Amino acid sequence: MRRIAPDRDQLLGIVAEVFREHGYEGASLALIGEATGLGKGSLYHFFPGGKEEMARAVIAHIDAWFEDNVFAPLRDSTDPMAGIETMLAATDSYFRSGRRVCLIGAFALDESRDLFASQIWNYFGRWVTHLADALARGGHAPAEALELAEEAVAAIQGALTLARAADDTGVFSRALRRARMRLGIAPGD
Amino acid sequence: MRRIAPDRDQLLGIVAEVFREHGYEGASLALIGEATGLGKGSLYHFFPGGKEEMARAVIAHIDAWFEDNVFAPLRDSTDPMAGIETMLAATDSYFRSGRRVCLIGAFALDESRDLFASQIWNYFGRWVTHLADALARGGHAPAEALELAEEAVAAIQGALTLARAADDTGVFSRALRRARMRLGIAPGD
DNA sequence: GTCTATAGAGTGATAGAC
DNA sequence: GTCTATCACTCTATAGAC
Numbered sequence: 001m002r003r004i005a006p007d008r009d010q011l012l013g014i015v016a017e018v019f020r021e022h023g024y025e026g027a028s029l030a031l032i033g034e035a036t037g038l039g040k041g042s043l044y045h046f047f048p049g050g051k052e053e054m055a056r057a058v059i060a061h062i063d064a065w066f067e068d069n070v071f072a073p074l075r076d077s078t079d080p081m082a083g084i085e086t087m088l089a090a091t092d093s094y095f096r097s098g099r100r101v102c103l104i105g106a107f108a109l110d111e112s113r114d115l116f117a118s119q120i121w122n123y124f125g126r127w128v129t130h131l132a133d134a135l136a137r138g139g140h141a142p143a144e145a146l147e148l149a150e151e152a153v154a155a156i157q158g159a160l161t162l163a164r165a166a167d168d169t170g171v172f173s174r175a176l177r178r179a180r181m182r183l184g185i186a187p188g189d
Numbered sequence: 190m191r192r193i194a195p196d197r198d199q200l201l202g203i204v205a206e207v208f209r210e211h212g213y214e215g216a217s218l219a220l221i222g223e224a225t226g227l228g229k230g231s232l233y234h235f236f237p238g239g240k241e242e243m244a245r246a247v248i249a250h251i252d253a254w255f256e257d258n259v260f261a262p263l264r265d266s267t268d269p270m271a272g273i274e275t276m277l278a279a280t281d282s283y284f285r286s287g288r289r290v291c292l293i294g295a296f297a298l299d300e301s302r303d304l305f306a307s308q309i310w311n312y313f314g315r316w317v318t319h320l321a322d323a324l325a326r327g328g329h330a331p332a333e334a335l336e337l338a339e340e341a342v343a344a345i346q347g348a349l350t351l352a353r354a355a356d357d358t359g360v361f362s363r364a365l366r367r368a369r370m371r372l373g374i375a376p377g378d
Numbered sequence: 379g380t381c382t383a384t385a386g387a388g389t390g391a392t393a394g395a396c
Numbered sequence: 397g398t399c400t401a402t403c404a405c406t407c408t409a410t411a412g413a414c
Contacts, residue, residue, distance in 0.1 A: 021299075021300055022214075022299065022300045023212055023213075023214055023215075023298075023299035023300060023301075024212075024215075025211070025212055025214035025215040026212075026213075026214040026299060026300050026301075028392080028393065028394080029393075029394060029395090030392075030393080030394095039397090040394085040395085040396085040397085041396090041397085044395075044396065050394065050395065050396090051394065051395095101298050102298075104354075105298070105350045105354075106295075106298040106299055108350050108351075108353050108354040109212075109290050109291075109294070109295040109298065109349075109350060109353060110210075110211065110212035110215060110295055110299075111210055111211045111212060111215050113353060113354075117356070120354045121354050121355055121356070123354075124351055124354045124355065125355065147363065147367070150351070150360065150363065150364075151344065151364070151367055153347070153351065154344055154347030154348045154350070154351050154360070154364055155340065155343055155344055155347055156347065157346070157347035157350045157351060158342070158343030158344055158345065158346035158347025158348070158350070159343045159347070160298075161294045161297050161298060161343070161346045161347070161350070162297075162313055162339070162342065162343050162346060164297050164298060164302065165293075165294075165297040165302075165309045165310050165312075165313045166310055166313065166314065167306070167310070171339065171343070174336065174339065175339075175340070175343055178336070178340055217402080217403065217404085218403080218404060218405080219402080219403085227383095227384080227385095228384065228385045228386060229385080229386070229404090229405075229406090230383080230384055230385055230386070230407090230408095231383065231384055231385080233405075233406080234382080234383060234384075235383090239404065239405065240404070240405090
């Protein structure tokens with residue numbers, strides 16, 4: 001059997017981009033089919049649960065990327081501050097300095113939140129928790145570490161909103177610079 | 190002339206809530222009609238431009254509320270720090286301590302952004318500018334004031350996202366407390 | 379008759395499910 | 397591709413206040 005079947009990772013990446021640009025409601029199967037080059041039949045073959053399953057798979061795919069590239073460095077770095085710097089660099093790269101929006105954050109804001117609530121909260125909760133752990137290992141008191149971590153993750157999300165509103169990547173760059181400062185990472189560390 | 194006609198402010202408030210809960214794409218005319226109790230005829234009578242005009246009117250309505258309750262105190266208070274405290278209190282009240290989402294922020298994140306880009310950027314831009322002005326009058330250097338203002342507005346937006354994701358108003362309360370601290374407002378001021 | 383506000387049948391297009 | 401449901405929207409008809 002000849003398989004033209006696209007790599008699932010690649011497929012999910014394309015579908016993610018459609019959701020990111022149009023939102024859950026706005027991402028029609030026609031748009032998804034056009035972007036992926038797949039007919040509706042193929043889409044339902046890969047995702048029997050339809051659009052909702054596509055969105056779940058996309059969130060899980062993004063979550064897995066963050067697990068590998070953002071959360072793991074926070075958890076596993078022997079130097080917690082180096083782990084935080086890796087996290088920030090990966091974040092900057094993922095969001096393309098603010099040109100790209102956080103799909104999970106966007107889902108959190110509209111009605112699709114109810115469908116995906118546990119996946120959404122799991123994502124943000126782990127981000128905050130792992131960052132707080134790294135800060136605690138870096139010498140902060142646990143309560144202070146948690147506050148700083150929550151502030152940093154919220155600052156990133158807010159900067160993505162503002163950067164998109166202003167269509168200005170400078171907003172996001174400045175937010176990351178401030179995050180480095182507030183988290184105690186010297187510039188050029 | 191007797192007017193049974195519903196108050197426009199009230200109508201826009203109801204329509205705003207539908208957009209807030211369902212997003213631009215998800216807010217169907219059927220939902221809007223159900224929420225307002227108006228038929229399509231009435232809706233198109235008030236908003237000949239259809240859904241897009243409804244959304245524009247809703248954004249303008251929100252913008253006007255912020256102008257009166259958030260930006261004006263920042264601009265007009267003789268004591269800049271008191272103005273900032275008024276702004277934060279109005280913000281807390283408007284977003285119901287994080288239970289309510291920022292419609293304009295949500296619009297900024299998805300494709301509807303392109304339709305409403307200038308209204309969206311006008312809203313956030315004025316928020317940042319007026320806050321920065323107040324900080325400058327409070328004694329901060331202009332560049333530092335602008336950074337602090339951008340950080341505070343982004344922190345509020347990010348906290349709204351996280352509060353909604355976590356379904357926890359504590360996230361938003363803590364963000365406002367940190368904002369008071371970073372903006373130099375003593376607790377209980 | 380005119381103006382404002384209402385209701386809702388009916389349009390073609392497109393949605394997601396299968 | 398086929399299905400039905402629903403989309404945004406148009407249009408006609410209607411009401412009562414001037």
